[in-house]
Amino acid sequence: xxxxxxxxxxxxxxxxxxxxxxxxxxxxxxxxxxxxxxxxxxxxxxxxxxxxxxxxxxxxxxxxxxxxxxxxxxxxxxxxxxxxxxxxxxxxxxxxxxxxxxxxxxxxxxxxxxxxxxxxxxxxxxxxxxxxxxxxxxxxxxxxxxxxxxxxxxxxxxxxxxxxxxxxxxxxxxxxxxxxxxxxxxxxxxxxxxxxxxxxxxxxxxxxxxxxxxxxxxxxxxxxxxxxxxxxxxxxxxxxxxxxxxxxxxxxxxxxxxxxxxxxxxxxxxxxxxxxxxxxxxxxxxxxxxxxxxxxxxxxxxxxxxxxxxxxxxxxxxxxxxxxxxxxxxxxxxxxxxxxxxxxxxxxxxxxxxxxxxxxxxxxxxxxxxxxxxxxxxxxxxxxxxxxxxxxxxxxxxxxxxxxxxxxxxxxxxxxxxxxxxxxxxxxxxxxxxxxxxxxxxxxxxxxxxxxxxxxxxxxxxxxxxxxxxxxxxxxxxxxxxxxxxxxxxxxxxxxxxxxxxxxxxxxxxxxxxxxxxxxxxxxxxxxxxxxxxxxxxxxxxxxxxxxxxxxxxxxxxxxxxxxxxxxxxxxxxxxxxxxxxxxxxxxxxxxxxxxxxxxxxxxxxxxxxxxxxxxxxxxxxxxxxxxxxxx
Amino acid sequence: xxxxxxxxxxxxxxxxxxxxxxxxxxxxxxxxxxxxxxxxxxxxxxxxxxxxxxxxxxxxxxxxxxxxxxxxxxxxxxxxxxxxxxxxxxxxxxxxxxxxxxxxxxxxxxxxxxxxxxxxxxxxxxxxxxxxxxxxxxxxxx
Numbered sequence: 115x116x117x118x119x120x121x122x123x124x125x126x127x128x129x130x131x132x133x134x135x136x137x138x139x140x141x142x143x144x145x146x147x148x149x150x151x152x153x154x155x156x157x158x159x160x161x162x163x164x165x166x167x168x169x170x171x172x173x174x175x176x177x178x179x180x181x182x183x184x185x186x187x188x189x190x191x192x193x194x195x196x197x198x199x200x201x202x203x204x205x206x207x208x209x210x211x212x213x214x215x216x217x218x219x220x221x222x223x224x225x226x227x228x229x230x231x232x233x234x235x236x237x238x239x240x241x242x243x244x245x246x247x248x249x250x251x252x253x254x255x256x257x258x259x260x261x262x263x264x265x266x267x268x269x270x271x272x273x274x275x276x277x278x279x280x281x282x283x284x285x286x287x288x289x290x291x292x293x294x295x296x297x298x299x300x301x302x303x304x305x306x307x308x309x310x311x312x313x314x315x316x317x318x319x320x321x322x323x324x325x326x327x328x329x330x331x332x333x334x335x336x337x338x339x340x341x342x343x344x345x346x347x348x349x350x351x352x353x354x355x356x357x358x359x360x361x362x363x364x365x366x367x368x369x370x371x372x373x374x375x376x377x378x379x380x381x382x383x384x385x386x387x388x389x390x391x392x393x394x395x396x397x398x399x400x401x402x403x404x405x406x407x408x409x410x411x412x413x414x415x416x417x418x419x420x421x422x423x424x425x426x427x428x429x430x431x432x433x434x435x436x437x438x439x440x441x442x443x444x445x446x447x448x449x450x451x452x453x454x455x456x457x458x459x460x461x462x463x464x465x466x467x468x469x470x471x472x473x474x475x476x477x478x479x480x481x482x483x484x485x486x487x488x489x490x491x492x493x494x495x496x497x498x499x500x501x502x503x504x505x506x507x508x509x510x511x512x513x514x515x516x517x518x519x520x521x522x523x524x525x526x527x528x529x530x531x532x533x534x535x536x537x538x539x540x541x542x543x544x545x546x547x548x549x550x551x552x553x554x555x556x557x558x559x560x561x562x563x564x565x566x567x568x569x570x571x572x573x574x575x576x577x578x579x580x581x582x583x584x585x586x587x588x589x590x591x592x593x594x595x596x597x598x599x600x601x602x603x604x605x606x607x608x609x610x611x612x613x614x615x616x617x618x619x620x621x622x623x624x625x626x627x628x629x630x631x632x633x634x635x636x637x638x639x640x641x642x643x644x645x646x647x648x649x650x651x652x653x654x655x656x657x658x659x660x661x662x663x664x665x666x667x668x669x670x671x672x673x674x675x676x677x678x679x680x681x682x683x684x685x686x687x688x689x690x691x692x693x694x695x696x697x698x699x700x701x702x703x704x705x706x707x708x709x710x711x712x713x714x715x716x717x718x719x720x721x722x723x724x725x726x727x728x729x730x731x732x733x734x735x736x737x738x739x740x741x742x743x744x745x746x
Numbered sequence: 747x748x749x750x751x752x753x754x755x756x757x758x759x760x761x762x763x764x765x766x767x768x769x770x771x772x773x774x775x776x777x778x779x780x781x782x783x784x785x786x787x788x789x790x791x792x793x794x795x796x797x798x799x800x801x802x803x804x805x806x807x808x809x810x811x812x813x814x815x816x817x818x819x820x821x822x823x824x825x826x827x828x829x830x831x832x833x834x835x836x837x838x839x840x841x842x843x844x845x846x847x848x849x850x851x852x853x854x855x856x857x858x859x860x861x862x863x864x865x866x867x868x869x870x871x872x873x874x875x876x877x878x879x880x881x882x883x884x885x886x887x888x
Contacts, residue, residue, distance in 0.1 A: 242839075246848030263839025264803075264832060270850035271787050272799030293825040300819070332832065339829045346822070391817040400830070407833040410840050 137199065144204050147190040148211055154183035155215050159222055164607065169481030169702045171603035172219070173596055180215075184592065187212045192588050195310055196581055205310045209292060212317060216599065217288045217325070221281035226613050226637070228281065228606040230695070232326055233616075233637040236276045237644035239265040244642035250455055252645045257452035260410030261329040276327060277613070277640065283327035287335060291325060292317060294338040295549045301345025302515050302553055311556035312549070318591040319496045319552065321489050321598035322545045330542075333408050333415025338549060340404045341422045341522075347390055347397035349431035398434055405441045409448050414535055416445040418546045421525035429518030463532050478704040485601025492594040493544050499587075500551035503558035516557070523550035559584055605699040608637045611731035612693040616640060618728045619689060619735055623647050628685040631656040632711050632718075635699035636691055648685065657690075658705050667707060668714040677723045680738050690718060693733035767872045774813060774872075778865035781806045785855040802858065807834040810861040813868035 158179035168174040191208035194201065220228055227233070238255040242248060243266040248256040255262060269276055292313050299312040325331045392400070409416045423438035449456070456462060478486075500523060507516045526546035530539050559580070619629060620641040629638060629649040634656035638649040657663055657676055680688045692715040700706040706714075715734075718724055724736035784802040787795050808830035812823050838857070842848045 242843065242848070243850070246843070247846055248843055259843060260836045260840050263843055264835040267835055267839050267850040267853060268799065268803045271784065271803060271854055272796045273787070273792065274796055274799075290825060290828055293821050296821050297825055300821070332836075336829060336833065339825060342822075343826070391819070391822065392815055396815075400826070403837065404829065404833050407836040411836060 140197065141201075141204070144190060144194060144207075147186050148207055151183045151186040151190070151211055151215070154179045154186070155211075155219075158183060159219065162223055164223065167604045167607070169479045169485075169604055170597070170601060171485065171606075172223075172600035174481075176219075176600075180219075184212075184215055184596070187215060188588050188592050189585075191314060192585055195307065195314065196577075196584060200307050200310075202306055202310070205314075209310075209313055209317065210289075213285060213288055213292060216317070216595070217285040219600075220284065220603070224281055224607065225610045226281075226608045227277065227327070228603065228608060229326055230606075230608060230635050230637050232280060232328065233277075233608075233613075233640040234644070234650075235262065235265070235327060235329075236280070237639035237641055238262040239269055239276060240640070240642035241644060242266040243270050249645070250452065254413070254452075254455065254459070257455050258329060258411055258413055258448075260407055261332045261412070264332075265327070280327040283331065284325050287325035287331040288317075288320070290335050291320070291338065294335060294342055295552065297342035298338060298345055298549055299553050299556070301342060301349070302519060303557065305560065308553075308556045308560050311559055312552045314588075315496075315552035315555055315591070316549055318588065318595050319492060319548055320545070321492055321595050322541050323599065324541070324545055329412040330415065333412035333418075334545060336404045336408045336411075337415050337419040337422065337546070340401045340408075340419060341426065343392075343397050343401050343404075344423065344426050344432045344437070347392050348394065348401075348433055349426065394433075398437065401437065402440060406444060409441070409444045414529065414533070414539075414542055416441065416448075417529060418526050418542070420445065421528055422522055422546075425518065425521040425525045429521060431518055464534050465532065466534075467530060469534055478702055482601070482702050482704075485597055488594045488601065489598035492591065492598055495590065495594070496544075496548065496551050496555075500554045503554040506558050507554070516554075519550050519553050519557075523547045523554065559587070602702070605635060605695070605702045607695065607698070609693060609695055609731070609733065611733040612691070612695055613637050613640070614730040615691055615693070615728060615733045615735050618730070619691070620644065620647075622727075623689070624687050626685055627687040627689060628680075628683055629689045629691060630680065631691050631696060632714060633658050633696040633700045633705060635695050636693065658700065658711075667710050668717075670717055672714070673717050673721050673723070676718070677721070677738065688738040689727070690724065690736045690738070691733070692719065692736065767875075770813075770816075771869050771872050774809065774865045774869050777801065777805055777809045778862050778869070781810075781858045781861040781865065784858040785851065787854060788851065802854065802861075803835055804828060804831055806861045807831045807857055810864035810868075813864060816872075 158177045161177040161179070162172075162175050164175060166175050187208055191205065191212065194204045194208055234255065238253075238259070239262045241252075241256075242259060242263055248259045250257050265276060295313050295316045296309050299309040303309065324334060390397075405416070405419060408419055420438050420442050423432065423441060426432040427435050427438060504516060504520045524547070526543045529535075529543055533539050535542060561580075616629075616637055617640070620643060623629070623646070625646045627647045629647055634650070638644075657679075660679060662675065662679070663672065680690075694712075696715070697709075697711040700711045701708050705711075718736060719726065719734060723739055725739055726734060727737045728735040780798050780801040783790065783794075783798045784806070787799055790798060805827060808827035811830055811834075812818060812827045815823075818826065834857070835853075838853050842853065
């Protein structure tokens with residue numbers, strides 16, 4: 115080990131060190147690139163016309179300047195990562211700006227939060243703040259209220275609705291995820307270049323979009339942080355089995371006493387990769403506290419966390435072997451409390467692996483098929499690259515750490531053995547395996563191709579091959595990410611007037627009413643009384659989800675059928691919301707031919723069976739007249 | 747991903763103690779001021795209330811806890827401080843829901859003074875050039 119610095123010193127003498135002038139020129143170049151990218155991005159956003167968005171999403175309306183900005187950042191980051199003198203601050207600036215360009219674009223451009231389903235989270239938080247309690251019979255969110263209670267506290271103290279800042283949750287969570295990836299990578303390697311590559315790859319491969327204001331984003335961040343704490347703090351400290359007393363072992367002072375007075379303890383863990391920053395008892399307490407927050411906040415994340423902790427115990431990276439058991443007990447206890455609701459509304463276990471791993475399959479328009487293909491290609495690309503990286507690294511010596519990273523990347527896949535999670539389990543599997551896949555790939559990138567003997571590829575040749583490979587990697591991932599990440603934005607964009615219509619409805623409806631739609635892509639349940647009406651799928655779903663209205667163009671003859679179906683729902687009042695986001699979703703996902711939804715919305719609007727009760731721009735709210743007062 | 751690779755020397759540079767004391771003092775001071783204002787959030791004008799609310803909830807409790815551990819690297823410190831703040835808020839919310847004593851401003855009134863006291867203590871420690879675990883570990887290496 116001591117020979118390595120000497121060897122490096124010899125190499126350093128032999129090779130010309132970058133002069134001060136050259137270094138300052140490089141720093142100036144990076145600064146110019148960063149400023150240029152920032153200006154290009156800012157200027158590009160002023161030219162965006164969201165109304166012209168096609169089924170390719172935001173990328174269809176983003177001007178060339180945006181891509182220039184992204185290109186400059188990607189190339190600059192690649193250059194900074196391969197520079198002979200590694201500068202963490204330069205790489206951090208590139209990563210920060212790349213994060214802003216990728217995840218800050220939507221908050222700047224959109225007036226309202228995107229994704230129709232995020233609005234329900236506002237409703238749960240508002241309900242908690244208004245009632246000061248939860249009702250487990252209302253929905254699944256009120257059975258896992260942890261994150262929503264934090265959201266309610268934040269909303270109350272700031273005096274604002276999450277509606278006004280929810281879009282900024284995406285860059286916030288993405289930034290923290292990036293830090294968490296750096297933190298877990300730090301527990302695996304001390305090489306800052308590898309850590310930086312892990313973070314870069316994570317940023318370029320995270321297309322799933324689970325970092326919006328949601329318990330999933332919170333669960334992922336907390337799980338990764340907990341695993342990072344275990345990797346950095348609990349995996350390597352020497353343990354004295356015989357000498358230590360239980361009390362002293364769990365106390366920081368005890369650790370010190372052990373270190374001072376006892377003879378060197380026998381190492382039972384992997385060799386240390388970092389110095390401990392926290393006493394063992396405190397690190398364990400933090401992991402348990404964070405795990406508890408995950409358990410009460412999200413249904414699926416605790417199982418990924420348990421899998422990760424188990425993998426770390428198996429890989430001898432966690433000396434507290436009871437840790438996964440403790441988290442498992444907490445999870446089972448919480449699921450037990452929610453069991454009355456779960457057993458009625460959900461299938462707890464689904465062993466159809468094919469269906470569980472299938473994802474949400476929607477055909478849709480050609481553009482949407484491209485988007486789906488891009489996301490699948492990026493996932494497969496990452497997984498295949500990770501397998502190749504694992505294979506190449508297993509031939510190296512020393513290779514401690516490789517198996518455990520591979521195990522951590524594999525463990526999330528166990529979820530698809532028992533759950534489909536509404537067809538989304540495969541996306542969660544990808545997300546939770548991604549940090550570890552990135553660590554694997556980064557580990558092999560930094561010294562690729564490997565030098566096997568003195569007469570084999572020269573340093574210059576290896577450097578050129580590595581540069582080509584890493585540039586190719588970035589150049590492949592960045593475009594795929596853009597398509598996969600922004601591709602569904604036409605359907606995800608929620609117009610402000612649709613949000614206004616829902617707000618009006620929630621302050622005027624009678625208890626027990628039904629709010630329905632043609633398609634169902636609508637921001638609903640955003641107020642504290644969201645439990646007093648039925649919306650979404652709670653009454654059987656929107657019009658186009660009914661078998662009698664599927665697979666054909668709806669015309670005037672279908673209006674009486676729709677009216678009959680709505681009256682058969684047995685609600686005191688039935689409302690139908692109409693707006694442009696419905697059309698965008700139906701077209702994009704192939705639920706109806708172009709123009710069909712807006713045509714049918716016009717028919718409903720003209721029907722005497724409905725009364726227009728509220729209008730806000732393109733969005734309208736119709737109320738179904740009582741049977742005696744209206745005709746078909 | 748293995749230990750002791752080509753980045754060994756540069757890795758040692760990362761093993762330095764956390765962020766410089768002056769930066770920590772400035773950050774702790776800012777968070778302490780915000781935390782001191784948090785219980786009076788209702789009285790603050792809207793823009794200030796939003797700023798105070800976000801900084802207090804997202805960073806306050808976590809910064810007060812991580813202040814005890816000067817050996818944390820800056821990345822770990824920022825990450826753990828933020829995650830801990832969210833986790834403490836979540837735990838407090840869950841407890842308030844369970845005991846049916848929902849009071850977000852009550853949470854601020856209870857937690858903020860503790861946060862302020864802890865942060866002021868960290869600032870004094872940093873100003874005097876010592877901190878509890880840092881001093882412990884320094885004496886351990888002697």
